[in-house]
Every structure is written in structure tokens, then in C-alpha cells.
Amino acid sequence: MRNRLTQVILGSLAVFAIASFAFGQEQQARPRPRRQLQPGYVAEGVPEMPNPPGPAPKHDISGAWVGPQNVSRDAMPPMTAAGEAKFKQNHPYVQGGTRDGDPKEYASNDPFIVCDPLGFPRDLLNHAVSSRGGMIFLPGLNRMFIMFEQQRVWREVWMDGRELPKDVDAKGAPDSRYYGYSVGHWDGDNTFVIDTTGFDQRAWLDENGHPKSKNAHIEERYTRADQYNLQLVATLDDPKFYTKPWVFLKANYYWMKDQDFEETLCIPSEGIEYRDTLARPSGISADTSSK
Amino acid sequence: MRNLLAGVIVSVAAVLALSSAAIAQTGESQSNQTSKAKSPWKYYPMDRAVGPGGPAPKRDLSGTWAGPGSGAAVPRGTNAQDPTAPPMTPLGQRLFDMHKPIGKYSPAGTNDPHTRYCDPFGFPQNMTDEIRGITITTLADRTFILIQYMNIWREIWTDGRALPTDVESGKDGLDPRYNGYSVGHWEDDYTFVVDTTGLDPNTWATKNGYPHTINAHVQERFHRDSKNDMTLTMTMDDPKLYTKQFFLGEQHFRWIPNQMFDEFNCIPSQVQEYLKEMGDPAGYDLHAAPQRR
Numbered sequence: 358m359r360n361r362l363t364q365v366i367l368g369s370l371a372v373f374a375i376a377s378f379a380f381g382q383e384q385q386a387r388p389r390p391r392r393q394l395q396p397g398y399v400a401e402g403v404p405e406m407p408n409p410p411g412p413a414p415k416h417d418i419s420g421a422w423v424g425p426q427n428v429s430r431d432a433m434p435p436m437t438a439a440g441e442a443k444f445k446q447n448h449p450y451v452q453g454g455t456r457d458g459d460p461k462e463y464a465s466n467d468p469f470i471v472c473d474p475l476g477f478p479r480d481l482l483n484h485a486v487s488s489r490g491g492m493i494f495l496p497g498l499n500r501m502f503i504m505f506e507q508q509r510v511w512r513e514v515w516m517d518g519r520e521l522p523k524d525v526d527a528k529g530a531p532d533s534r535y536y537g538y539s540v541g542h543w544d545g546d547n548t549f550v551i552d553t554t555g556f557d558q559r560a561w562l563d564e565n566g567h568p569k570s571k572n573a574h575i576e577e578r579y580t581r582a583d584q585y586n587l588q589l590v591a592t593l594d595d596p597k598f599y600t601k602p603w604v605f606l607k608a609n610y611y612w613m614k615d616q617d618f619e620e621t622l623c624i625p626s627e628g629i630e631y632r633d634t635l636a637r638p639s640g641i642s643a644d645t646s647s648k
Numbered sequence: 649m650r651n652l653l654a655g656v657i658v659s660v661a662a663v664l665a666l667s668s669a670a671i672a673q674t675g676e677s678q679s680n681q682t683s684k685a686k687s688p689w690k691y692y693p694m695d696r697a698v699g700p701g702g703p704a705p706k707r708d709l710s711g712t713w714a715g716p717g718s719g720a721a722v723p724r725g726t727n728a729q730d731p732t733a734p735p736m737t738p739l740g741q742r743l744f745d746m747h748k749p750i751g752k753y754s755p756a757g758t759n760d761p762h763t764r765y766c767d768p769f770g771f772p773q774n775m776t777d778e779i780r781g782i783t784i785t786t787l788a789d790r791t792f793i794l795i796q797y798m799n800i801w802r803e804i805w806t807d808g809r810a811l812p813t814d815v816e817s818g819k820d821g822l823d824p825r826y827n828g829y830s831v832g833h834w835e836d837d838y839t840f841v842v843d844t845t846g847l848d849p850n851t852w853a854t855k856n857g858y859p860h861t862i863n864a865h866v867q868e869r870f871h872r873d874s875k876n877d878m879t880l881t882m883t884m885d886d887p888k889l890y891t892k893q894f895f896l897g898e899q900h901f902r903w904i905p906n907q908m909f910d911e912f913n914c915i916p917s918q919v920q921e922y923l924k925e926m927g928d929p930a931g932y933d934l935h936a937a938p939q940r941r
Contacts, residue, residue, distance in 0.1 A: 419787065471916040472766070474799070495792065497785040498711055498907065502794065509827070510799045513783075519688050531689040534911040536799065538689055555689075616789075620825040625916035626765040 404585055404614045411584035415546040418581050421616040423491040425481065425589060425608030433567070433603055440568060440598030447566030467566070468559060470632060472623035476535035476560025477512060477553060478575055478591060480505050481606060483564065490621065491613060494549075494579075501541050501549070506618040514541040514551050525555035525571055533557045533571045544578070551577040562593070562605070570597040585612040691781075691910045693719035697903040700874030706837040709870055710786060712909065713878060713901035715779035717797075720902060728776045728882070728897025733858050733890060740859060740889030747857030755927035760857070761850065764923070766914035768798065770826040770851030771844060772866045772882060776896055777855045781909035784870075791832055791840070796909050804832040804842050815846035816862035824848045824862045835869075842868040853884060854896070861888050866896070876903040 403423050436444060450465045469475060475483055483490070495502040499517040504510075521540055525533045538555040553575045562569040569575075573595035580588045591606040593599065686692060693714075714720040716728075736744060750758040761767035769777060774795055781796035789807040794800075812820040812829050822829070829846040844866045853860040864886035871879045882896035 468917060471920065473915055473917050474913055495785055495787060497783070502783075502785055502792070504792065504794075504801045509801055511794045511801045513794075522687065522689050529685075529687070531687055532910065535913065536911065620827060622768060622826060624765075624767055626761055626767050629765060629916070629920070 403611045408585065410586065413547045413581040413583050416543050418494045418549055418579055418587060419496055421491060421493045421613040421618060422587055422610035423613045424587075424610035425606065426611065428606065428608045430606055431604040433605075434599050434601035436599055437597065440595075443568035443598060444566060447561060447568065449561075449564055449566040467564070468561070469564075469623065471628045472625040474510070474535040474560060475508060476557060477537050478577075478593075478606070479561055479563055480507065480510065480536075481589075481591065482562075483507060491610065491618060493618075501551075507621045508623060509620060510536070512536045512539060514539040516541050521552060521554050521574075531555065535560050537575075547582075548578055548580045551579070553577070568598050569593065570595050572597070579610075586610070587612075688906060689908065691904070691908045692906070695905050696720050697876040697905055699876065701876035701903065702874065704838050704872040704874050704877075707834050707840075709784045709791075709840055709872055709878060712781060712783040712904045712907040714781055714904050714909070715901050716899055717778055717780040718904075718909070719780075720904075722902050723900045725879075725899040726897055727895055728779075728899050730856060731776070731854050731858065731895070731897055733854075733894055734892035735890070737887075737889055737891060740886075743859035743889065744857060747852060747859065749855060749857040751856060754930070754932035755923060756930055757932035760852065760855070762852075762914070764919070766916040766919050768800065768826045768851070770848050771802065771828045771830075772847075772860075772868075772884065772896055773852055773854060774798070774800065774802075774827070775868065775880070775882065776899070779899060780912060781904065782901070783907075791842075797912050797914075799911065799913060800827075802827045802830065804830040806832050811843055811845050811865075814863060820846075822846060826851060828866070838872045840870040840872075842870070844868070853886075853894075858894070859889055860884065860886050863888075877901070 447467075448465050449467050450470075469479075469483075490506040492506065493502075493504040495504065497513075499515060501514040501516060503512045503514065505512075519540060522531050522538050525531055525538070531538065533555050535557045537553040539551050539553040541549060541551045544550045554572060556569055556571050556573055558569065558571050561567065573593060576592045576594070578590045580590075582588055587610040589606065589608050589610065590604060592602050592604050594602040686695075696714075714722050716722045716724045733744075746759075748757055748759045750760055750763045753759075755763065758764060762769055762773075768774070774797070775793075778797040783794040783796075785792050785794070786806075789805065791804045791806055793802045793804070795802070809831060811831055812822050814820060815822050815824050815829070824846050826848045828844040828848075830842055830844040832840055832842040835841045845863055847860055847862055847864055847866075849860075849862050851860075852858065853864070864884055866882060866884045869881045871881075873879055878901040879898060880901065881898045884890075884894040884896055886894065
């Protein structure tokens, strides 16, 4: 499936008015057959559940997983005053308009409109919004690599016992990053725990514009329940912006049967063309200058 | 070094005035890095592998490597930075003439989709341009190349499957991809050969604007010269556009001792801001001396 502009707009911005254009463009440009849904799959590439799944192998989550699915999150704790102030600066697109009201009056400044990097953890959450995507876990030299379908971006999780950086961007410390700095370890035979900090604050936490600070701490706990199911609980601890830790994502990932992802990219020139030729003329504002 | 906007402007827009600032920054960090406690999370370009480090391990390229753009004095290789093409067909010449590379047209006049928008380089340009660092790692059935610039990954299937034969016609039921479709095999204990086709036609094959078709066939040959050295040579066969095989160059890579490199991205919103405030107002002069990245 041709999936660039369509995925970006449907998945992240969720503007219904755009969807028909995007689909029309896709069909016109690429009249090619999709891979057919194969028997035994609940979705493309996903084995039907239960199969039944076999037991989870020990200390092994390597391979391609589809998700997140069955997504939920806990209620967000109150934000601090600094968190509220930052949140108000972010004007996301939401279904039917912006969070703050009429899209003709409130320009969205979602950085992903022009395909600025999603960053972590929005890359995890963006898959949930679009219901498409997944990731590959891949052990490497002293590390676990994680590769995402959307944007074809990757993270590395160090497993050599090092400590996380304490205060990124301080003198002599490493620079903040869109995908942060991560360490990982096994908790028991089947749970892989990742701790991440050091975030570039330009990337939002999620499509609703919730903020995260550079020294926020995010814990991901991936528990392989059986051969085909991987359960994630992700918790944000960011006392600068939130009064309590927040479980912002609980989800399930399924083993991908054919282990082969599509290439799903946000193409900046297409996003900018959409913004300038369709969104703005139709009255939907967008202010994508960098902050 | 903070490398996002600076990287975009220095590397992509080739603004010479800014590159001197960036060089000054790099020089400062180099002079300081020997006297300060080092972070395991930072890339230190002056920390370089010494000598060959021993014989090359067999059938193993895995690890993190510094490329010619890494600041680690890795030799530049041949042809890859400014490749010259073989004679083109009339169609190839027509497509080439439509491309306006930054080296000739400046940020204001170029229509290079990466320079103007940060669109993905796509393959093969993402293996010849802005080659700073790469990490190679494997699963049982494939090899992955994780590219520092733009944080992207490629996959190379090693399970014996055949390449799609004609993505362009749609007969394979496959769409062209920015990174194409790749298969790989070991030719001998030290040479890993990767064949790729099915390339997105919106991308350029090289930074100076040479085109490719969807069905172009690119071959990469990764040779592990020693523990610390790897050489990549690339060729492209695209008979619709070129009358002979196109040698895309030879590049060298050196082992990075702490296996770290920095995040380095082209940020679309920053490039738009730069073009609006500086690049486009500066205009361009076709008779000006070519700019070089």
C-alpha cells in the first residue's frame, strides 16, 4: 500500500476533511493490487489468536511485532504550573478541529505536520493512533536495537550496565535527543525493562500536545506473555511537568507472521504541499515554524 | 556539539559562513575532550581506533562504524562525494537536466527534495551522501544497516529470496520504496554483497542530481579489510538512463571504539525557516562558483 501522506494525515493529524483527498490521491497514483489478506491472519501479517501460542522463550523478544493494539492509559495526573504553561503553547490537531476550538481560529503548531521527528515516546503512540505499525527488537553488541515501521527510525538500548546520563545539555553532558538515551535489562525471564531520559523537548509526548521535559524518565516494561503476545506498560515520571508518575500507555503487540514491514514515511514536501495548497486555503491554520 | 540546525544548514544548504562556525565548535570540543572525564554517551571523533586492530573476523560486519563524514579523519574514498556518471541515454540526460543540485543552484535555486524539504535521501544516496556513522547488525534471516543521518534503517534479506524483478510495472504487486528491496550474501569470508532494486523514483541517485529508475539495480560490496577497517564499493546498472554501469564510488569506514555516535537529523521546520529567512532571500547566481558541501 502506498502509505506516506495518507498515513501521516490519517494517523497523526486525524483530519477527516483531508482523508478523502489523501485516499483519492493514493488510488489515482497507485492503481496496484494490495497484498491480499491471507487466511489465518487477523490482520496482515498477524497470526490468528489463539493459535494456540506456545510458551514464551526466555530472554528473547527479538523479531517483528505488530502494534500497539488494545491500547489504554491511566488517567493523567494533574500537571504542574510549568506543565500547564507548556501544554497551552502546543496546539494540536484533533478530530474535528483543534483542541482549543475552531481550526480556522487556532493554528496547529504540531511539529509533525511538516514531518519533524516524532521522537520517543510519540513514535510508540503514533502507531496506536494510526492502528498501523510495529517494531523490531534486535539484540546487538551490548545493546538492543528497536526499529520502527513508521518513519523507519531506530533506537538503541544499552545493556552493558552503564547508568543513564543525569542532566543532558549541561556542560560536558550529552545533548538531548529526539529518541533520548536508553538502558535496558531483563527482569525475570520474560520482561525486558527499558529506562530512557534525555529528550529533545521540541517533540511532543503525544498527538494531543502533552509536554515532556528533557530530564523526564520513561520506563517501558515489555513482558512476553507467550510465543505471540508481548505486553507493554509505559510510565512517565516527569516531576517538572506532572505531579505524579503517569502510565500513559498499556498495550499489546502481536508476533508478526511474515516479519516484513511496509515502508511508512512522512514525506516533508508532501506535508508542506498539503498545508499550503489545501489546509490553509480551506481555512485550517498551521504554524509550523520551529520553537 | 549541538548538531541539528547547524547540521542541516551546514550539510544540506552548504552555507559556507556557517560551516566555519561549526568547524570552530568542533575544534573546541576536540581540544577539550582529552582533558575532561568522558561520557559513555558521547561520540568523541578524536578517539579513533589505532591501526588495523588485528585480522578481520570472518563473515562479520556487525558494530558501529565511522564514515567519511564523521569527523574522525576517515579517508574520503573515490567518486562517492562527487560522482561522475557514464554517458547517459537521451532519457537519462532529460531527467538529469531537470534536477538542479545545490552545488550549482544554491539553496534558493535547487530543487533537490532533501535540501529544500529534508525529504528522505532514499537509496542509494543515503549510502553515499552525509555518511557519518552506520551500525550493522543481524538477525538470522537478514542484516540491518542503521544510518546515523536521519536515524533511518535499511533491511537486507539473507534468507535466499530473490529480488523482485520488475517493481516498475507493478507486476510484482510491490510499490517502489525509498530504501528499495535488498538481498545479501557472503561472497567469501570477508565480502558481503548486497543487491537492491525497486527504488522510489522521487529520489536522486546522487547529490549532484543523477537520476535512477525504479528498476535500477544497485550493488554494494562491503569488504572487511581488518578488525578496524571496512570498505564499501557501489555500482548501479540502469540501462534506461545510462549506457554503461555507473560506479557510485568507494568509501571507507573505521571502527568506533566506544560504539557511539550522535543523533544527527535534518529537521524540516528548521529548513523551512532557514529558507524563508536566509536561503531564498539570498537568491542564486548561475554564474557563481559552484558551492561544495
